[in-house]
Amino acid sequence: MSTQFDSFEVIPAVDIQDGEVVQLVQGERGTEKRYGNPIEAATRWIDAGAQSLHLVDLDGAFEGERANAEAIDAVLEAVDVPTQLGGGIRIAEDAIALLERGLDRVILGTAAVENPDIVAEISEVSPKSVVVSLDAKDGEVVVEGWTEGAGMTPVEAVERYEELGAAAILFTNVDVEGQLEGVATEPVRDLVAATDVPIIASGGVATLEDVRALKKAGASAVVVGSALYEGRFTLEAAQAAADEDA
Numbered sequence: 001m002s003t004q005f006d007s008f009e010v011i012p013a014v015d016i017q018d019g020e021v022v023q024l025v026q027g028e029r030g031t032e033k034r035y036g037n038p039i040e041a042a043t044r045w046i047d048a049g050a051q052s053l054h055l056v057d058l059d060g061a062f063e064g065e066r067a068n069a070e071a072i073d074a075v076l077e078a079v080d081v082p083t084q085l086g087g088g089i090r091i092a093e094d095a096i097a098l099l100e101r102g103l104d105r106v107i108l109g110t111a112a113v114e115n116p117d118i119v120a121e122i123s124e125v126s127p128k129s130v131v132v133s134l135d136a137k138d139g140e141v142v143v144e145g146w147t148e149g150a151g152m153t154p155v156e157a158v159e160r161y162e163e164l165g166a167a168a169i170l171f172t173n174v175d176v177e178g179q180l181e182g183v184a185t186e187p188v189r190d191l192v193a194a195t196d197v198p199i200i201a202s203g204g205v206a207t208l209e210d211v212r213a214l215k216k217a218g219a220s221a222v223v224v225g226s227a228l229y230e231g232r233f234t235l236e237a238a239q240a241a242a243d244e245d246a
Contacts, residue, residue, distance in 0.1 A: 005220040012045035017058040029091040052082040058242035060088020060149040109133035123165035173203040185217040192218030208241040
């Protein structure tokens with residue numbers, strides 16, 4: 001397991017759309033539930049014991065350019081835990097500028113699929129700072145806000161990004177994302193078996209058993225959104241469940 005994740009981590013998601021925290025169902029616009037101010041959400045999770053935060057500029061993910069920079073900058077200024085940010089980061093200069101401003105890890109999805117060398121370019125300047133986001137639908141990597149197939153499987157993709165210096169892989173199973181109906185562990189196991197890069201799992205977590213299952217599958221961390229916002233369980237309980245057999 002990477003030194004980034006000394007132990008299994010439960011990472012709260014702060015997904016931002018139009019300056020507000022939201023959660024989407026299967027990544028589709030129009031399905032969002034709103035959960036208020038991003039700074040309040042971020043602070044709430046840190047007070048509950050979050051060791052790091054997962055920030056997403058959802059408008060940026062769909063439009064291809066960062067759209068909630070002001071709200072995200074405000075969160076970065078307000079928190080003192082490691083943060084990772086995805087959504088609309090498409091060129092190396094933007095990623096490096098964010099890292100220089102205090103962001104710990106940039107998450108690249110579409111940009112990394114379209115131009116894999118961007119991972120190496122950023123990693124050369126800031127080692128161990130690039131998380132490659134692999135979103136899978138029906139066993140295929142998808143890009144452009146989950147609307148286009150990339151013509152490769154997650155395992156094929158992860159082998160490529162390991163060579164280019166990715167610090168971690170954020171794996172989202174779109175088939176279960178945002179539905180609170182449970183996780184699929186088999187794809188996570190396949191990725192863990194294919195690489196030494198830490199796998200951060202995301203999508204479908206609804207119960208504490210889902211958290212335990214992803215840890216057992218070999219993931220180094222799990223991002224949780226809807227289940228926390230809907231009060232299915234607390235962050236403290238999720239981390240405790242993950243630590244049970246540590």
